[in-house]
Structure formats: C-alpha cells, structure tokens
Amino acid sequence: MSAVPGLREDCEELLGAFLQADTVRFERFAELWRERRFHTIFYGKMRALQRKKLTEKTLDLAQQYFLPPYYFQIRVGALYLLYGLYNAQRCQPKQKIRIALKDWPEIQRFHLDLLDCQHYDAAYILRKLRLARAFHFTAMPKLLTYRSKKKIEEEHFKEEFRDPCNRVNNLITNDILEELMNIHNHYQKMKCVISADKSQPDKALSLIKDDFVVNLKDLALEHQEWHQNRLKLLQSVTETDEAEDRKKEEALLKSEGSERAGALARIKYRSYTAPVEVSKSRRHRQVQFESSEPGSSCGKSPSRSKKPSRGPQTPRRRGSSEVRGEMQLAKETVTQHIGMPIIIEEDSDGGELSPPKSRRRR
Amino acid sequence: MNFFLVFLPLRIRKKALERREETIIVDRACRQETLTYEMESHATGKRPDNTTDLIEEGELLLTLNIFYPVIFQKHKDHKPYQTVLVLGSQKLTELRDSISCVSDLQIGGEFSSQPDQAPEHISKDHYKSAFFYFEGIFYNDKRYPECRDLSRTIIEWSESHDRGYENLRSVKMEDYVFNDLSLKIGFPYLYCHQGDCEHIIIITDIRLIHHDDCLDRNLYPLLVKKHWLCTRKCFVCKMYTARWVTNRDSLAPGDPCFFCDVCFRMLHYDAEGNKLGEFLAYPYVDPGIFN
Ligand SMILES: [Zn+2]
Ligand SMILES: [Zn+2]
Numbered sequence: 001m002s003a004v005p006g007l008r009e010d011c012e013e014l015l016g017a018f019l020q021a022d023t024v025r026f027e028r029f030a031e032l033w034r035e036r037r038f039h040t041i042f043y044g045k046m047r048a049l050q051r052k053k054l055t056e057k058t059l060d061l062a063q064q065y066f067l068p069p070y071y072f073q074i075r076v077g078a079l080y081l082l083y084g085l086y087n088a089q090r091c092q093p094k095q096k097i098r099i100a101l102k103d104w105p106e107i108q109r110f111h112l113d114l115l116d117c118q119h120y121d122a123a124y125i126l127r128k129l130r131l132a133r134a135f136h137f138t139a140m141p142k143l144l145t146y147r148s149k150k151k152i153e154e155e156h157f158k159e160e161f162r163d164p165c166n167r168v169n170n171l172i173t174n175d176i177l178e179e180l181m182n183i184h185n186h187y188q189k190m191k192c193v194i195s196a197d198k199s200q201p202d203k204a205l206s207l208i209k210d211d212f213v214v215n216l217k218d219l220a221l222e223h224q225e226w227h228q229n230r231l232k233l234l235q236s237v238t239e240t241d242e243a244e245d246r247k248k249e250e251a252l253l254k255s256e257g258s259e260r261a262g263a264l265a266r267i268k269y270r271s272y273t274a275p276v277e278v279s280k281s282r283r284h285r286q287v288q289f290e291s292s293e294p295g296s297s298c299g300k301s302p303s304r305s306k307k308p309s310r311g312p313q314t315p316r317r318r319g320s321s322e323v324r325g326e327m328q329l330a331k332e333t334v335t336q337h338i339g340m341p342i343i344i345e346e347d348s349d350g351g352e353l354s355p356p357k358s359r360r361r362r
Numbered sequence: 363m364n365f366f367l368v369f370l371p372l373r374i375r376k377k378a379l380e381r382r383e384e385t386i387i388v389d390r391a392c393r394q395e396t397l398t399y400e401m402e403s404h405a406t407g408k409r410p411d412n413t414t415d416l417i418e419e420g421e422l423l424l425t426l427n428i429f430y431p432v433i434f435q436k437h438k439d440h441k442p443y444q445t446v447l448v449l450g451s452q453k454l455t456e457l458r459d460s461i462s463c464v465s466d467l468q469i470g471g472e473f474s475s476q477p478d479q480a481p482e483h484i485s486k487d488h489y490k491s492a493f494f495y496f497e498g499i500f501y502n503d504k505r506y507p508e509c510r511d512l513s514r515t516i517i518e519w520s521e522s523h524d525r526g527y528e529n530l531r532s533v534k535m536e537d538y539v540f541n542d543l544s545l546k547i548g549f550p551y552l553y554c555h556q557g558d559c560e561h562i563i564i565i566t567d568i569r570l571i572h573h574d575d576c577l578d579r580n581l582y583p584l585l586v587k588k589h590w591l592c593t594r595k596c597f598v599c600k601m602y603t604a605r606w607v608t609n610r611d612s613l614a615p616g617d618p619c620f621f622c623d624v625c626f627r628m629l630h631y632d633a634e635g636n637k638l639g640e641f642l643a644y645p646y647v648d649p650g651i652f653n
Contacts, residue, residue, distance in 0.1 A: 047395065047399075048399045048403075049395055049398060049399040049402075052399075052402075093406060093407060093574040094574075096572065096574075098569075133572065133573050133574070136569050136570070136572055137569055137570040138567060138568070138569035138570075139547060139567070139568040139569060140547055140567065140568075143425070143566060143567050144547065144548050144564070144566040144567065145566070
C-alpha cells in the first residue's frame with residue numbers, strides 16, 4: 001500500500017482521541033467523528049479510478065488496527081472507524097473490507113468477547129457490517145501487487161496502539177493457575193484413594209512439592225509487582241524532571257526512547273486496572289488468588305459484576321494463543337524502589353516451576 | 363475540549379489535496395484511465411438472463427495475472443500483463459480459451475503473389491497444443507486429436523539429466539477445474555502454447571464470490587485489466603494499424619516496412635491485382651490488436 005498523504009495521520013489521530021476518551025462506547029466515537037468532520041475524508045476532486053484506489057487503501061489501513069496486536073479499545077475504535085468509512089465512501093458499488101481466512105476466527109472471538117462484556121453497541125456495529133455484506137472473505141490479507149523494488153516502503157503502524165504483552169503474564173494466567181490447582185487437587189485425591197490412610201497420602205507418594213501452585217502464583221505476583229514498579233518508575237521519570245538522582249536510572253530505562261516508554265507505561269497501567277470477567281463456565285470453581293506475601297495488602301479478586309460497565313473492559317481471551325493474562329494481581333501498596341536493579345526477564349529458578357507448554361481446554 | 367482541536371483534524375489530508383490542486387494543470391481523465399476503470403468495473407453486479415447461469419454463494423474467485431512473453435527493455439520494471447478473474451469451478455480449458463495472445467493469430471508464410479489467401483491460416487487452428495504448469499504437474503490440452511503433449515520433452519529432459527524435479531507428471535487439462543488444484547498465491551506458474559510462447563501466470567488473490575460481483579457464469583473468465591501495447595501504424599497513411607510487413611521492398615522507404623491493408627494493396631498491386639515491383643510480403647499481427 002503506497003501511502004496516501006495524511007491519511008494515516010488523520011486516522012491515527014482519531015483512534016488516539018478515542019483511546020484518550022477511555023471508553024468503547026459508539027456514542028463517544030461518533031462525537032469524535034463528527035467533531036472532526038471525518039466523513040469529508042473522501043471529499044476532493046477525484047475520478048472514479050482514483051476514488052476506488054483511495055477507498056481501498058483507507059479501508060485497508062483501518063482494518064489493520066481492527067486486528068491484534070492492538071488494544072481492545074483500539075480494535076473497537078477501528079471497528080467503528082471501518083463502519084464509518086465504509087458508509088462514508090463514495091464508491092458505487094461500495095468497496096469492501098478484506099478479511100483474510102486466518103483472521104476470521106479472531107474476529108469471531110472478538111465478537112464473542114464483545115457480547116461477553118456486554119459491549120452491545122460494538123457487537124451491533126459488527127453485525128451491521130456483516131449484514132451490509134461489507135466484507136470480502138479472502139485467502140490472503142492483501143491483494144498482491146508487484147512493483148519495482150525502489151518504490152516499496154515499509155509501513156509503520158503506531159506503536160502506542162499496540163497491546164503490550166508481558167510474556168510472564170501471558171504464560172501464567174488465571175486459567176492456567178486454576179487448571180493447575182484443579183489438577184493438583186485431583187492428584188492429591190487420587191493419592192489418598194490408593195493410600196493406606198484414606199485421609200492423607202502415603203509418604204512414599206510425596207513426589208512433588210505440595211505448595212507448587214501457591215509458589216508459582218507468588219512468583220508471578222512478585223514479577224508483576226516488579227514490573228509495575230518499573231512502569232511507575234518510567235512514568236515518574238518522564239513526568240517529573242526535578243529528580244537529579246534519577247538521571248542514571250533514566251539513562252538505563254531510556255533504551256526504548258523515554259517518550260514512547262512513558263506513553264506505553266500509562267497505557268499498560270490502564271490495562272491492568274481494567275476489570276476482568278470470569279467466564280461463566282468456570283465460575284463455579286474460581287480460585288481466589290490472594291497474596292501470601294507478608295505485610296502486603298491482598299490482591300484484588302476479579303470483579304464478578306455483570307453490570308454493563310462504562311469503562312473499556314478488556315475481555316478475557318478464550319482459546320486464543322495469545323491469552324492475555326491480566327491477572328488482576330495489582331497491588332495497592334507500591335513502593336518506589338528507585339535503586340532497584342533492572343533485570344531483564346526473570347527466569348524461574350526451580351525446574352519444576354517452568355510453566356506448562358500446552359494448555360488444555362475442556 | 364481544546365477549541366483548536368476542532369479545526370485540526372483532516373488538515374493533513376486536506377493539505378495534500380490542495381497541493382495536488384496546485385500542481386495539476388489539466389485535471390481531466392486521460393483516455394487510458396477511463397478505459398482502465400471501464401474495464402475493471404464493466405461487469406460489476408451483472409446478473410445472468412438465465413437463472414441456471416447464476417453463480418452460487420460460496421463459489422471461489424481467483425485473480426490471475428497473465429504476463430506477456432515480450433521482453434522489451436522498456437518493460438524492465440513493469441512487465442506487461444493482463445488480469446483475469448476465474449471461478450473455482452471452471453475448467454482450466456476455459457481459461458486457456460480465454461487467453462488472447464498474438465502468437466495464436468500469427469500467420470505463417472510469404473503471400474506477396476496471392477495476398478487474398480493470407481488471413482485463412484491462423485496459428486491457433488494449426489497448432490492446438492498448450493499446457494499449464496502448476497505445482498509439478500503439466501496440464502496438457504488434449505481436446506483435439508492433433509494436440510501433442512508439449513510437456514513430454516520437458517519431462518524427459520528432466521528425467522534423463524536427474525535435474526532434481528523427480529515427480530513431474532502430465533495430465534489432461536480438460537479434466538481439471540481450479541478447485542481441484544492446490545495453488546500458491548504469488549508463485550510464478552506457466553502457460554505455454556504455440557510450442558514456445560511462454561506466459562508466466564501469477565495468482566494474486568483468491569476469495570469468496572460477493573453479492574456485488576458479476577454473477578453471470580458465462581462472463582467468466584472475466585478480463586479486468588490489460589496492458590496497452592503501442593500499435594504499429596501504417597507507414598503510408600499513419601492512421602491505421604499495420605496488417606502487412608514487407609522485406610526487400612523496392613517501393614518502400616525502409617526495410618522492414620509496415621502497411622495497412624488498403625495502403626498495401628494500392629501501392630503494391632495494379633487494378634487487376636497484379637504484383638508491382640519486387641518485395642516479400644508477410645501478414646502482420648500487431649500486439650496491440652487486443653487493445
Ligand atoms: Zn502467447
Ligand atoms: Zn495505410
């Protein structure tokens with residue numbers, strides 16, 4: 001896609017404003033759209049062929065933000081943007097939005113997430129687009145075009161919209177811990193059954209550490225705390241310039257570019273504070289995770305409220321390979337460890353603590 | 363809300379449009395642009411007269427780029443090609459019949475003594491063999507008894523030299539539809555006809571048919587884009603496309619020399635149709651004939 005001057009900037013500005021608004025309501029998006037008179041994006045003297053190309057490129061651009069790895073909120077914004085652009089376009093018949101075969105399951109999952117979180121406006125818009133036959137179901141995300149080498153340019157999408165992934169949290173999710181806990185309980189029971197004393201397993205059967213799951217959870221909590229401290233630190237570093245003694249720290253953290261890091265930090269912080277719903281199927285055996293660390297306040301247990309929330313809820317992924325593990329382990333008391341060393345990506349010490357490679361679903 | 367913000371948005375896109383306004387002197391669709399658009403969209407939304415020809419939901423639509431075999435220096439960066447849409451349920455032979463190439467229309471032989479005989483011998487009628495090559499398999503057109511297996515030499519060559527293409531097979535083109543094939547998008551395949559006229563074929567897209575597409579089965583394979591080749595004009599009238607080319611022509615200013623049919627006959631024959639002067643005349647088919 002060769003760049004249409006200004007197009008990307010304008011779309012990103014709108015999505016950025018939507019992100020700032022901290023909501024996923026269509027109402028708010030529509031306001032932002034109108035404030036910007038965004039429908040005029042297709043205006044200007046254009047002939048049929050050019051109009052078609054421009055529309056194609058615009059939809060293509062918006063579509064990219066509709067798919068992972070962007071924030072849930074950005075993805076909802078992109079959905080509204082697609083809806084707006086699709087209807088505002090002046091092509092006859094309308095240009096379609098390309099959806100690749102590989103992306104379709106992701107979109108269906110997204111749709112279920114919307115329903116689960118009761119973001120009915122967004123779900124409605126998605127349904128509207130489908131009913132309007134706005135999609136082309138394609139084998140590949142893009143129509144291949146061939147150009148001579150020199151004209152090909154890299155595309156840069158806005159990093160700030162990207163959903164930051166925390167690898168540790170991705171691996172150790174609520175689901176996983178629940179599953180482990182269940183398996184462990186089951187295992188314990190089995191051992192009891194085959195033991196002489198039915199109330200307690202034989203010593204000979206004691207092959208793994210009993211507090212394995214608790215330990216794992218503690219480690220994950222610790223990691224999360226460290227991670228958040230680091231983010232807070234980043235934030236404070238970028239927001240205040242008085243602290244001379246932090247300069248060193250800053251230099252260390254600056255590797256990614258402090259501005260971007262600051263923006264990311266703010267966003268990350270927000271995504272951790274978003275409430276998480278527990279899927280109905282699992283509610284009956286939900287495990288309450290509490291910090292067992294002495295002296296610290298308890299971790300928040302996941303919100304169970306089913307009331308439609310006004311805030312941008314980040315839904316829990318089901319079955320997707322990128323299970324995002326917002327574990328909601330956020331701690332209230334965060335101490336500013338300024339002198340804390342920056343260690344990249346902790347390794348779990350015990351061999352038996354290595355997180356499971358595959359997740360079982362039932 | 364910042365008061366300024368209201369006026370900021372869309373400024374960049376608007377600025378770009380204004381810049382365009384300033385730099386463009388004549389803002390009028392050129393002939394080529396109009397034709398390109400015409401061609402792309404002429405069949406959109408068409409429905410068949412007969413309901414049995416209606417394409418059903420779930421049909422696959424393939425976009426194919428078929429390249430011309432011409433390799434001119436000026437086409438170094440932009441290889442000329444035509445784009446056709448085919449349906450997954452269509453036979454390979456349907457695509458083969460729809461590919462227009464000058465070498466099919468080439469007329470062999472020198473006709474200076476009997477120019478009226480010429481147009482009856484077209485290569486397509488003479489040499490009917492052709493094949494597609496997709497993923498290790500040659501699909502030979504064997505619909506007519508005089509069709510030869512053009513791929514045999516290639517397969518024999520590869521086998522005798524142990525070239526590392528072990529599993530080359532050849533089958534009948536007319537037995538296969540596109541849905542039968544397993545294809546790579548973006549991979550260069552081959553269409554070969556007239557013995558050695560080779561066209562690269564690239565599949566650029568596969569998607570489900572859409573309500574707004576042309577749903578008349580009879581209109582597929584559907585040509586949606588073609589390269590405009592410049593035509594050679596008659597040296598005399600400078601108006602019509604050349605139909606004849608002459609060599610060693612005592613009446614011509616150069617060698618070779620191109621003529622339209624009318625000018626060729628007026629110059630080279632008397633009222634009774636007798637040949638004047640010395641020359642060799644060959645029917646000429648211009649690559650731009652399909653424009
Ligand atoms: Zn050819
Ligand atoms: Zn002439």
